Amino acid sequence: xxxxxxxxxxxxxxxxxxxxxxxxxxxxxxxxxxxxxxxxxxxxxxxxxxxxxxxxxxxxxxxxxxxxxxxxxxxxxxxxxxxxxxxxxxxxxxxxxxxxxxxxxxxxxxxxxxxxxxxxxxxxxxxxxxxxxxxxxxxxxxxxxxxxxxxxxxxxxxxxxxxxxxxxxxxxxxxxxxxxxxxxxxxxxxxxxxxxxxxxxxxxxxxxxxxxxxxxxxxxxxxxxxxxxxxxxxxxxxxxxxxxxxxxxxxxxxxxxxxxxxxxxxxxxxxxxxxxxxxxxxxxxxxxxxxxxxxxxxxxxxxxxxxxxxxxxxxxxxxxxxxxxxxxxxxxx
Amino acid sequence: xxxxxxxxxxxxxxxxxxxxxxxxxxxxxxxxxxxxxxxxxxxxxxxxxxxxxxxxxxxxxxxxxxxxxxxxxxxxxxxxxxxxxxxxxxxxxxxxxxxxxxxxxxxxxxxxxxxxxxxxxxxxxxxxxxxxxxxxxxxxxxxxxxxxxxxxxxxxxxxxxxxxxxxxxxxxxxxxxxxxxxxxxxxxxxxxxxxxxxxxxxxxxxxxxxxxxxxxxxxxxxxxxxxxxxxxxxxxxxxxxxxxxxxxxxxxxxxxxxxxxxxxxxxxxxxxxxxxxxxxxxxxxxxxxxxxxxxxxxxxxxxxxxxxxxxxxxxxxxxxxxxxxxxxxxxxx
Numbered sequence: 018x019x020x021x022x023x024x025x026x027x028x029x030x031x032x033x034x035x036x037x038x039x040x041x042x043x044x045x046x047x048x049x050x051x052x053x054x055x056x057x058x059x060x061x062x063x064x065x066x067x068x069x070x071x072x073x074x075x076x077x078x079x080x081x082x083x084x085x086x087x088x089x090x091x092x093x094x095x096x097x098x099x100x101x102x103x104x105x106x107x108x109x110x111x112x113x114x115x116x117x118x119x120x121x122x123x124x125x126x127x128x129x130x131x132x133x134x135x136x137x138x139x140x141x142x143x144x145x146x147x148x149x150x151x152x153x154x155x156x157x158x159x160x161x162x163x164x165x166x167x168x169x170x171x172x173x174x175x176x177x178x179x180x181x182x183x184x185x186x187x188x189x190x191x192x193x194x195x196x197x198x199x200x201x202x203x204x205x206x207x208x209x210x211x212x213x214x215x216x217x218x219x220x221x222x223x224x225x226x227x228x229x230x231x232x233x234x235x236x237x238x239x240x241x242x243x244x245x246x247x248x249x250x251x252x253x254x255x256x257x258x259x260x261x262x263x264x265x266x267x268x269x270x271x272x273x274x275x276x277x278x279x280x281x282x283x284x285x286x287x288x289x290x291x292x293x294x295x296x297x298x299x300x301x302x303x304x305x306x307x308x309x310x311x312x313x314x315x316x317x318x319x320x321x322x323x324x325x326x327x328x329x330x331x332x333x334x335x336x337x338x339x340x341x342x343x344x345x346x347x348x349x350x
Numbered sequence: 351x352x353x354x355x356x357x358x359x360x361x362x363x364x365x366x367x368x369x370x371x372x373x374x375x376x377x378x379x380x381x382x383x384x385x386x387x388x389x390x391x392x393x394x395x396x397x398x399x400x401x402x403x404x405x406x407x408x409x410x411x412x413x414x415x416x417x418x419x420x421x422x423x424x425x426x427x428x429x430x431x432x433x434x435x436x437x438x439x440x441x442x443x444x445x446x447x448x449x450x451x452x453x454x455x456x457x458x459x460x461x462x463x464x465x466x467x468x469x470x471x472x473x474x475x476x477x478x479x480x481x482x483x484x485x486x487x488x489x490x491x492x493x494x495x496x497x498x499x500x501x502x503x504x505x506x507x508x509x510x511x512x513x514x515x516x517x518x519x520x521x522x523x524x525x526x527x528x529x530x531x532x533x534x535x536x537x538x539x540x541x542x543x544x545x546x547x548x549x550x551x552x553x554x555x556x557x558x559x560x561x562x563x564x565x566x567x568x569x570x571x572x573x574x575x576x577x578x579x580x581x582x583x584x585x586x587x588x589x590x591x592x593x594x595x596x597x598x599x600x601x602x603x604x605x606x607x608x609x610x611x612x613x614x615x616x617x618x619x620x621x622x623x624x625x626x627x628x629x630x631x632x633x634x635x636x637x638x639x640x641x642x643x644x645x646x647x648x649x650x651x652x653x654x655x656x657x658x659x660x661x662x663x664x665x666x667x668x669x670x671x672x673x674x675x676x677x678x679x680x681x682x683x
Contacts, residue, residue, distance in 0.1 A: 114459075114523055115459060118455055118456070118459070118516065122451055122455060123456075126447075126448060126451070150497060154495070154497055161501075162487070162501040164497035164498050164499040164500065165483075165498035165500070165512075165515070166497040167497065167498070167515065168495040168497075172519040172520075172522040172523045172526065173523075175515060175519045176516060176519045176520070176523075179498075179512045179515045179516045180516070182498070182500065182508060182512045183451065183509060183516075186500075186505040186506075186508045186509045186512070187447065187505075187509070189505040190447055190505045190506070190509075193505065
């Protein structure tokens with residue numbers, strides 16, 4: 018049985034000072050975790066992302082680097098579960114592929130090895146729908162068997178997607194070879210409270226909100242028909258918790274929100290929820306900026322997550338963006 | 351113009367003490383290269399593989415490790431072209447994924463960085479049809495736009511394929527960001543003189559030959575209908591040379607032999623060319639052994655290689671296996 022109950026257990030969240038990390042820490046603490054250790058180098062993670070949790074008596078912040086085994090071995094000592102979040106995403110991979118491959122590949126090897134050596138009972142690995150790739154080939158239902166499309170996609174996006182595939186396969190290797198159970202969750206684009214500026218796709222929400230708040234027309238790239246499929250951070254935190262609790266191991270499932278949106282729908286929704294503003298302006302893609310495109314309308318089904326870990330998203334974009342705006346208005350007041 | 355003529359130029363072959371490396375060295379020397387440097391750690395490479403070249407006055411053997419930048423920077427000083435061959439394949443990746451990801455990813459980063467820093471004029475990167483993956487999804491024509499299928503494939507095979515995708519994308523990154531021209535050649539399964547025992551697919555030829563020579567029945571896994579698409583090492587050596595010479599850059603092309611074969615056809619052909627022997631024995635797949643399967647009949651077209659670098663294979667399997675057998679009989683006499 019690969020089930021890891023939350024109550025009374027110790028969890029390490031590698032890359033924990035993050036949007037998903039802080040939300041998952043709160044989720045695990047709320048469900049009775051004895052201790053949650055947020056392991057982060059603070060290269061991308063921030064004090065801000067975890068400020069709301071810092072005084073929690075069962076939360077520990079551990080400064081450490083996934084490239085340093087001693088840091089990981091220290092952090093995993095006596096832990097029951099490990100959630101592996103630390104990663105460069107496409108934008109940072111574009112700026113620094115060297116560092117990105119370090120963290121996304123060697124960092125995952127180090128974390129898995131530290132988990133194995135420390136007797137951790139279950140690993141949840143944060144993968145991404147980037148494993149299906151980008152470019153003209155990406156369309157329709159992106160269920161879990163869909164291959165990695167790379168034709169016509171920028172190098173950084175494929176480096177990111179391929180690095181996540183490698184992370185997944187390393188998890189499988191550790192399960193098959195060393196008996197360390199794991200669940201892979203392929204997150205779609207995350208958004209929600211404590212949204213950062215590092216995710217290429219989630220930027221749309223933040224950029225639109227900031228423009229509208231300044232009274233400027235929000236920008237829609239292309240004709241606005243491009244699909245995005247987001248997932249609300251609170252839903253992901255719940256998915257992470259349920260992946261530990263479930264008996265599942267050696268499996269990869271999508272975690273996406275209730276429905277995809279087009280970028281035009283998204284910009285209109287954010288404008289409306291921000292209290293209204295100018296009509297969107299249609300612009301071409303900026304040269305030199307990594308914008309990720311697909312071949313057409315796509316949808317990321319999450320039926321397998323329901324079957325395997327009993328999870329389905331609860332928060333739709335109207336509710337999620339409203340929460341994000343409330344947080345931003347409160348947090349930036 | 352990304353053309354790199356061979357005559358009078360200096361080439362480094364990283365991972366050179368190998369089947370493809372030694373054949374390419376001979377090809378480049380025959381075409382007037384001023385110097386060919388075979389860079390190898392001799393972890394997988396062997397003295398045997400290059401014995402026939404050792405006394406060549408324009409050949410230099412350089413012991414070095416792709417994980418050590420000083421070794422690479424020394425080897426690339428004053429070089430005009432670099433061929434990047436060093437890699438773990440699936441079988442060695444299965445035994446040691448840690449070392450495999452080191453060599454196939456960090457090793458490629460190091461080699462590209464050393465090439466850039468040394469002012470190398472063109473890089474040829476040895477990729478693989480493993481970028482199309484394995485398992486049920488792999489069938490039909492595997493032209494260059496086909497995505498990476500991983501569903502149902504063993505971890506090591508996908509680690510290998512994904513590491514090759516990353517190598518290709520690193521080449522693109524160095525071309526786009528640093529102006530270092532490159533051509534990616536996606537080799538299909540290589541065979542020929544100086545065949546080693548490390549390639550999962552090419553093993554079929556060697557194992558069959560050894561069985562037949564011992565008077566034992568050769569083994570066919572499954573029903574023998576599985577496709578393999580080989581390429582003769584001499585054809586690949588020519589492809590490497592032509593990739594340097596051509597004006598092409600920032601492109602990836604398949605290099606495959608004239609036609610695919612089924613494993614049953616292959617075993618029968620080897621038996622016949624070895625002088626006859628017992629009929630093949632049909633066996634199931636051995637547990638614990640990495641055998642790579644596809645979803646059905648497939649073919650790896652090489653039309654794009656013809657368009658882009660003017661290359662097409664010349665040696666069919668009947669001729670190539672006859673040459674391999676002649677070499678083995680001579681070499682092992």
